[in-house]
Amino acid sequence: MTVLSIENLSVTIRRPGRQVAALSGVSFAVRPGEVVGLVGESGGGKSMVAxxxxxxxxxxxxxxxxxxxxxxxxxxxxxAALAAHRGRGVAICFQNPRGALSPTRTIGKQLVDRLATHQDMSGDRAREAARELFETVGIRSAQRRLDAYAHELSGGMAQRVMISLATGCAPELLIADEPTTGLDVTLTREILRQFRHAADTDGRGVLLISHDLASIAEVCDRVVVLYAGTVVESGPAAQVLREPAHPYTRALLRSVPDVGGRPVVATPGAMPLLTQEPDNCPFVARCAHADRTCSTRRPPTAPVPGGGEWSLACFHPQTRPLDAGTPPPPAAEEKGAETGANPKPAVLEVEDAHVVYRSRFGSGGHHALRGVTLRLAPGETLGVVGESGCGKSTLAKLVxxxxxxxxxxxTVAGRALVGQPGRPRPRGxxxxxxxxxxxxxxxxxxxxxxxxxxxxxxxxxxxxxxGLSPAQREERVTAVLDRMELDRSILKRYPHELSGGQAQRVGIARALVGEPDLIVFDEPTSALDVTVQAQILDVIADVAADADRASVFISHDLATVRGFADRVVVLYLGRVVEEGPVDVVFDTPRHPYTRALLGSAPRLGPTTGSDGEAVELVKDLEEADAATGCPLAARCPFATGRCRTEQQELQSYGESRAACWRVPELPALIGRQAVTP
Amino acid sequence: MAELRTVPGGPAAAPVVVPGGDRDGRFASRMIIAGASILSVVALAAVFAPLLSQWGETEIDAANTLVAPGGSHLLGTDGNGMDIWSRVLYAARLDLGIALAAVALAVVVGTLLGLVAGYFGGWLDDVLMRVVDIFQSFPTFILALAVAALLGNGTINLIVTIAAVNAPAYARLVRAEVRSLRELPFVDAAITSGASPAGVLWRHLLPNSLTPVRVIAPLNCGWAMLTLAGLSFLGLGVSIPEAEWGAMISLGAADVVGGRWWTSVPPGLALFVCVLGFSLLGEGLQDRANAKRR
Known part of the structure; x- marks a missing residue:
């Protein structure tokens, strides 16, 4: 018995002058009460299936x-059949929930409308049902939220509303197209749980579409991996994740950095754009195991021996386990010791910086940074992490x-960028x-x-x-192109003709060409596809290793920072809550916020042990207020009266520093929390 | 195609076709081609007027005033005995020339003002935009009348008049474009690469903010031509004996009442065809820009 069964679906889009084979012979099924993950990079055909x-x-x-x-x-x-089918048969949650909600009607009205259309409810009954739906997806003070407009909701809240809109019609199948893209790690987990919940309690089938295998793995029963419009591997989530057999699935998993410090392995090349159904393996050009058979015949989809529902389209299935959880190479420590031994003049010095964005109307303002102090020596790489709204991008703009x-x-390289007491503001x-x-x-x-x-x-x-001459410019530009492994022909192209990966190489080339003392990477890979991300991270790691230059790497993703930063700074609501050598902060986090971030980061392989120590924050970010006391006080499960009133300063705990006075008591407190959830 | 969709459980091998993929920009291209062809014909007629007509622009055939079309006067003559066909041709020079020059001037001045106001903001923006507000608070043709009356007759004055009336719209358009472009990362990238404000404006914001201008300008040319004809009709534009469509319509208006339609209708048609050409070109460009955005 299945809710959805797709049989040999092929879709070709024909338009004047171009033809795209979006899907080529896709087959899979979703059963009631089952969460199926549909994963792959952009262009793979995920959204076309939806x-x-x-x-x-x-x-x-x-x-x-x-x-x-x-x-x-x-x-x-x-x-007519389609109209009934959409809603009652299948409902969809979009990637951009705020854009999918009508801006001029309250969210309550939108939900009541749906209930009226698809469930024949009316008046108070519909409103009551709407309130209940809001409560099921974890919206607090649901009664009040019914009268809110889409623009009053945060991203996480809007996605919850979308889920309630979708489930409100009691569909047999719920589709979520990249539901957590753009959400913070702590929220991602919470939202994904809502889909698991919909499958478990109401027996709906759920199709969860994502580019990131690791993050959805936890809630999926089965996963289907798409590449260039073909299903390359499908099977139980645990099996596919732990020991993927298709080289593409393996490449996908290896491209994602892991908070455990497993090194990223980049796969060269990019997904081909097919114009017709392939007659060979579409992954052949990028595959290390490819031989002549792969380039002449398309591998049939066959079950993996002894794998149950696990099936694969590959002539050379890989059986070795993916080396997840390998300890990080000890290189980082040597580097840290070296910089400590002979202090060089700092490349970047930020002293107690505050940034307030004044509101255009009235007297209020948004306090984006509240007293940040940083110092960076040449050759050093600083990782800056935090959720959206923590001030990361403001810090980049400030620098x-x-x-x-x-x-x-x-101060950058000894020169002040903005006015300082007693010195004129630099101009022109x-x-x-x-x-x-x-x-x-x-x-x-x-x-x-x-x-x-x-x-x-x-x-x-x-x-x-x-002020360099054209000849000098050309010389420097070609040198930097070579370093970025870009072809000369790219110089004459325009940005819209580039792929994301090429464009980011160009961006790095532009940053490098003037031989600056400091390069700031502001989320340089978050807009890229997973395997391209890994390629760009390789390039960045190489650039960041230059001894005469310092780098700042800003990311919402802790795992990417671990790869090559020497030190890491954790920002929360404009304040530094923890800082220290990267391995120390990752292995022995001190601040409750750092613990929460690390706890919600996706991990591959068995998730034993570490989960017990994770801190669960009690509310969404937008409900927190950081006017006085510790900025985390409203969300921290261990907050006391002292936390709410007293400003927390960074204090040394071992090799790292954290802005929390309860750090020594935390291990005991977390133990207690785990026992009585 | 609709039949295919309604077959319940039809054979899985028969493809289901969703209509609608083959229309992007094709109609727009046709409009652009049609508009450009019309305008090319008019422009060629203007350039080769001496070859297309045996009569000069202001040549008077005193023996044949108000003769009907046919014979040696293809479209007849007006009350002064001037050949209508040759005057319609020669008038294209003046009408096209003034309209294009006026719009070009308006684009240059308006774009510069818009760039500066949009990029620097602050009091400069406030002052410039209030001036633009003053210009735009008058009905455009009334404003054109006032400016033309102030400046007086003459080709240059007409160009300035029509440009002055149109420039504010370009200033607003470019300012809005610059204000949204200024928030995009490539502007920050240029600034952090050490580009001066002039460099950012000239190399980055100007080329990117011209897209809507390219679409509006052809439409605007048609409008400029109508304004010119309107001013001439009222005696504030080109004056007799110089050939200009509006002036010719005005001159012939009295004769039309007497049944001598050929004095006013040919210049009117010429004006209509020209404006149609510009409209087709402008609309086509606009549709194509929209199709690209999708």
Missing amino acids: RAVVGLLPGGSHATGRVRLGDSDVLRMDD MGLVAPTSGTV RALRRARTRAQLVFQDPIGSLSPRRTVGDSIAEPLRAA
Whole structure:
């Protein structure tokens, strides 16, 4: 008995001048009460599957095969049947929940509308049902929230509302298209649990679409891995995760950094864009195990011997376990000792910096940074981590001189970027010269390149500012291109012609070309696909290792920082709550917030032991108020009256420093929490 | 295609086709081609006017005033005995020339003002935009009348008049574009690469903010042509004996009442065709820009 059964589904999109084989012979099923994860990188066909299931294939699609929901084939439904099918048969949660909610109607009205349409409820009964639905997905003060508008909700809250909207119609199948992209780690876990809950309590089938295998693995029963529109591997989540047999699944898992410190292994190349159904293995060009058979025949999908439901489309299944949980190489410690021995002049000094964004109306303002102090020596790499809204990006802008501190000072390579007491504010050419000593690599690789300037122009920009001649510029640009392993021909191209990975290499090339003293990487990989992420992390690790330069690596993802940072700083609501050598902070976190972050980070392989020590924060971020006392007090399960009133300063605990007075008592407290949840 | 979708449980091998994939930008391209062709014909007619007509622009055939179309005067003559066909051709030079020059001037001035106001903001933005507000608070044609009356007749004055009326719209358009572009990461990237404000404006913001201008300008050319004709019709534009469509319509208006339609209808048609050309071109460009954005 299945809720959804997709049989040999192929979708080709034909438009004048181009043709794309979006899906080629995809088959899988979802049973009631089961959570199935559909994973793969962008372009793999995940969203196309979702579109086929809800009957929203794009214009120009030619589809063959069947998409069975119950007794009927969604591909061949008429409009009336489709209308009934959407909602009652299948409901979908989108990636951008705030965009999917109507901005001019209260969320309560939107939910009541759905209940009226699909469940024939009306008036008070519908409103009562709506309140209950809100409570089930974990929305506090649900009665009050019913009258809220979409813009009043945070990302996590909006996603909860989307889930309640989707489940409210009592669908047999719930589809979630990247439901946690853009959410913080602590929230991701909570939202994913809601889907597990929907499957367990109401017996719905859930199809969970994600680019990140590790993060959804925990809640999935089975996973289906898509590559270039084909199913390469599918089976029970635990098996596929622990010992994936398809080289692509293995590449996918190895590309994701892990908080345990397992090294990232990059896979070269990128996913091909197929114009017709492949007659060979689509992964052949990137596969280390490929031979002639792989490039001439398409591997059939066959069950793995003794694997139950586990099946695979590969001629050379890999059987060795993926080396998850290997301890990190000890190289980082040597490096730390070296920098400690002979102190060099600091490249970056941030002294008690505060940044307040003034509100345009009224007297209020947003306090983005509250007294941050940093010092960075040449050759050092500092990791900065924290959830969205913690001030990471403001810190990057502050260091780059794009934002002026409300108080405090910032010095880059001995030159102040903004006014200091007794010295005039640098202006004009002097300011521009000082600025080029620090360079920024942006989160959005394509958006950070001027759309109507060639790549060559963009890379040479810092050299132009430095007043170099065209010949000198060309020499430096080609040198940096070689280092980024980019072809010369890319110089004449425009940003929209680049892939994300190429664009980010260009971004790093532009940052490097002027030989700055400091490079700030602001979430440089979060907009990229998983295997491309690993390639770019390799490049960044190489750049960050340059001895005469310091780097700051900003990320919401703790695991990426562990790879190559020497020291790490954990930011929370504009304050540094913990800092120290990277391995010390990761292995023996002190602050409750750091513990919570590490606890909710996805891990591959068996999750034994560490979970018992994790701290669960009690509320969502937006409900916290950091006006007085410890910024975490509202969410910390161990907060006392002292926490709420007393400002917490960084204190040394072993090799690291944390801003929490209860650190010595915490292990005992956490033990107690684990016993009585 | 609709039949295919309604077959319940039809053979799985027969493809289900979703219509609608083959239309992006094709209609827009046709509009662009049509508009550009019309305008090319008009432009060629203007350039080769001496070859297309045996009569000069202001040549008077005193013996044949108000003759009907046919014979040696293809479209007849007006009350002064001037050949309508050749005047319609020669008028294209003035009408096209003034409209294009006026819009070009408006684009240059408006874009510069918009760039500066949008990028620097603050009091400069406030002052510039209030001036723009003043210009835009008058109905445009009334404003054009006032400016034309103030500046007086003459080709240059007409160009300045029409440009002055149009520039504020470009200033607003570019300012809005710059204000949204300024928030994008590539501007921060240019600043952190050490680019000066002039460099950021000239190399990064200007090329990127011109997209909407490219779409609006052709539409605006049609409008500029109508304004010019309107001013001339009212005697504030080009004056007799120079050939200009609006002035010709005005001159012939009295004769039309007497049944001599050929004095006013040909210049009116020429004006109509020209404005249609610009509209098709502008609309086509707009549709194509929208199709690209999707």
